[in-house]
Structures are given as structure tokens and as C-alpha cells.
Amino acid sequence: MTSLQYIQWFRSAAPYINAFRNKTFVLLLSGEIVKSELFTNLIHDIALCHHLGIKLVLIHGSRCQVEDQLKQHKIQSIFHHNIRVSEAATMPLIIQAINQVRHTIDARLSMGLPNTPMSGSDISVISGNFVTGMPLGIIDGVDMQYSGKVRSINAASINQLLDKHVVLLSNLGYSKSGESFNLPAEELATEVASALQAEKLIFFNDEFIQNPVTDQFSTAQCSEYLQQGNVSSQLTSLLEHAILAIKQNVNRVHIIDESLDGGLLQELFTRDGAGMMITNLFYEGLRKATIDDIGGILELIQPLELSGILIKRSREQLELEINFFHVIEKDGMIIACIACIPDLETSMAEVACVAVHPDYRNSGFGDQMLTAIELEARKAKLKYLFILTTRSTHWFLEKGFTPTSIDFLPLNKQKNYNIDRQSRIMTKSVE
Ligand SMILES: CC(C)(COP(=O)(O)OP(=O)(O)OC[C@H]1O[C@@H](n2cnc3c(N)ncnc32)[C@H](O)[C@@H]1OP(=O)(O)O)[C@@H](O)C(=O)NCCC(=O)NCCS
Incomplete structure (x- = not known):
């Protein structure tokens, strides 16, 4: 890229920078993405977004880390309806794996070595008991034990922090009885984005709806694709959560190509995008x-x-x-x-x-x-x-x-x- 092209690109990003300042974005970082080679670069890009004035809530998943942890202890998980039954006996190991992921993200966001993209970056990351969870209960006779769902989000407390801090939430919810529940990260991200009335909810994935004309979709179009039935279970879950988030007043949901270095910046700050966007704002009527x-x-x-x-x-x-x-x-x-x-x-x-x-x-x-x-x-x-x-x-x-x-x-x-x-x-x- 020549200097002139660079300057032109920088200028073309200015409207996006202005539009996003002080807006709340909720990002879901799956366990797989945290494990991937591109994660360090993604963290640099997340740090840049924070410094540009975007209010960031990071939700992390930990499915593959929990899987690895249980395998190491030779424990085989039981799945029911594709959901892991988080058994009482294995919960300490599950919580350990989840905490490990949170520590990795905390540590990466704390980097600041000279001559790296994080040089001079001073990010304060806050986690806390902002999510109340409840048990999924007994489904078709199977007790899901400590696998839970979101009961409520303390949006007021999160909002107070976002002016200065990045909020990082693990896929854990705490109950009034003092127990911890293993939550599906997609559901948590969707509920947090809805509770905060976020401008954007951002998922990462390696598969999208293919459409040669547009990378922007309404919820009605997404539902049509889902009805056609040839969408993988992972993408189906993301699209269903995207539709729900938009119904609950999140303005836009993005599914960004996780294999693309810089995909987050490309999707947010260029006209080309790097995945797909779901919104009804643009398409209503x-x-x-x-x-x-x-x-x-x-x-x-x-x-x-x-x-x-x-x-x-x-x-x-x-x-x-x-x-x-x-x-x-x-x-x-x-x-x-x-x-x-x-x-x-x-x-x-x-x-x-x-x-x-x-x-x-x-x-x-x-x-x-x-x-x-x-x-x-x-x-x-x-x-x-x-x-x-x-x-x-x-x-x-x-x-x-x-x-x-x-x-x-x-x-x-x-x-x-x-x-x-x-x-x-x-x-x-x-x-
Ligand atoms: C021009 C037209 C299509 C704009 O549609 P719209 O939905 O009202 O436009 P938007 O809401 O996107 O933009 C509104 C802004 O454009 C401004 N605007 C509207 N018409 C304008 C005009 N003819 N000239 C300059 N500015 C105009 C408004 O003042 C408003 O600015 P603000 O937000 O700073 O107050 C609409 O006014 C129209 O149908 N005009 C009559 C037909 C016409 O002139 N068509 C163009 C033929 S080539």
C-alpha cells in the first residue's frame, strides 16, 4: 500500500470512527477463537476499537477448553439436545477451564510491549457477577444439573463501567443460592446485547449465508434461509440468536469471518465488510x-x-x-x-x-x-x-x-x- 492509499483508507474510515464513538458493541469470543493463531491479532484490533471510543463488552465461551479439561481427567461428558450436562462432580473442572480462558483474555489485553500494536495501550478490564443464572432443569427426564440459562443481566452496573473499562464476562451465571451455572455463550451474548440495547452484537464464524448480491440480511431473510434447512447447526444457532437479538432491539448483528486476519476491522471500518450483517433497520419495507x-x-x-x-x-x-x-x-x-x-x-x-x-x-x-x-x-x-x-x-x-x-x-x-x-x-x- 502506498502512503497515499494508506491516507485515503484512513480518511475513508473517519465516518465509521465518528459513528461508533460511545456506541456499545458486544463481542462473542468462542473458546475456539481464543485458542486460534489469529487471536493475538484480534486482541490488538479489539484494543484499537476500545481506544477509538467504542464501549466494549466481551463475552467468552469455553466449549473446547472444557472438553480438553474433561478429557485430560478422562471424563466423558453426557450431551442432551447438543447441550453438555454440567454435572456436580465435574463443575470444579468446568469452572477451572472457564477461568483459564478469562485469564488468557485478561493477560492479552494487558500487553503493552514497545514496538507492538499494543504499545502505549492501557486497558482496564473488569469482570464481575453481572449475570444471574438459573438451572435449565430437567429436560425429557434428563437433569441438566449445572447447565443453566440466563435469568437476568445487571445492565445498569455494566453500563456504568463501560465509559472507562472493557467489560469481560465468562459464560457463567451465579444464582441467588450461590451456585454457578455453565451458560451457553451465544445465549449470554444475545441477552447482554439486548439488556444493554447494544448497537452491535458481533459473532465470529467460518460459514455464512451465501448470496452473490448482498452481505446484508433482514431477520425475515435469515428465517427463510433457516427454513430451507441446508444451514449447519453452528450457523443455525448464530442466526437464531441474531434474529432474537434484533427482536429485542439490538440494531445490528454481524457474523465475521473468523479465519480472516483483521476481519473485525474490515467489517467495521470498510465498505467491503468481512462476513454478513443482519439488521431490520435498513431493510424495513x-x-x-x-x-x-x-x-x-x-x-x-x-x-x-x-x-x-x-x-x-x-x-x-x-x-x-x-x-x-x-x-x-x-x-x-x-x-x-x-x-x-x-x-x-x-x-x-x-x-x-x-x-x-x-x-x-x-x-x-x-x-x-x-x-x-x-x-x-x-x-x-x-x-x-x-x-x-x-x-x-x-x-x-x-x-x-x-x-x-x-x-x-x-x-x-x-x-x-x-x-x-x-x-x-x-x-x-x-x-
Ligand atoms: C431528495 C429526496 C429523495 C430525499 O429523500 P429523504 O428521504 O427526505 O432524504 P433523507 O432523509 O435521506 O435526507 C434528509 C436530509 O436531506 C436534506 N434534503 C432533502 N431534500 C433535499 C434537497 N432537495 N436538496 C438538499 N437537501 C435536501 C434534508 O434537509 C435533510 O437534511 P438534514 O438531515 O440535515 O435536515 C426527497 O426529498 C424527495 O423525494 N424529493 C423530491 C424528489 C427529488 O427531488 N428527487 C431527486 C430527483 S433527481
């Missing part, structure tokens, strides 16, 4: 248009055509172009639309017919649609978007479009340019 939407689109755009803001589109033209449209539907009404019409010869696409119903303006719908179009254009390997606008130059300027000349346009667009309208031509690179 936003979808590709179908032929049935033409009536709704016409109703939305006709007043704008009459006032000369949009150029007139006939029903026939809309029918031909409908596959290039996205719409936002609310309560059965089309409240916004956008078209992205590609010109494959020039690797450009025209953004057209951008409209948000007057009752719904200034709520970010225009921005959401534009972001969706940009994502799609990038996935389709297009290079530039362009727009011809008379009244919304500043809106597009604020979205990163810059003015350009007519020569920039594909030839057919140059030929059809309406001199009387004197539209401004603006473009944005999506590479």
Missing part, C-alpha cells in the same frame, strides 16, 4: 419492485412530474424498467422509489426517479435507498453511478456525488440530454 408496484410508483411520482422535479415516465416505460426499481412499502403503500439503470458498455448506472413521499421525508429513506443501490452496483462490478438533477444537487453532494460534465455520460444519454431542463450531472464512484 425496502425491496425490489415488481410489476404490481407500478400503480403505487405512479401515484408517488406523478405530483413530482407535474411540478417538473422528475421527468415524465409513462406506464409503458415503467413496465419496461420495473426490474431496475427498488421501493419502500409501508402499510401497503409505496412511500419511496429509486431506479438504478445500468449501462453495461460503460460500467455506469443512472440513478433515476428518486422520490420519497412528502409525509416521509427527512427520515433517512432516501439515504437507505441510495445505499442499497450503491451496494448492488458495487456487487455488479459497476464503476460509477450518475444522476441528472435539477432540485436536489445538494442532497446528492452530501451523499458523495460530485458535479461532472456531459462528456462523462454514455453516448445515448449525451444525445438525449434535454438542454431546456439544464439538469446538473453528478457522479459517484462505487468501485
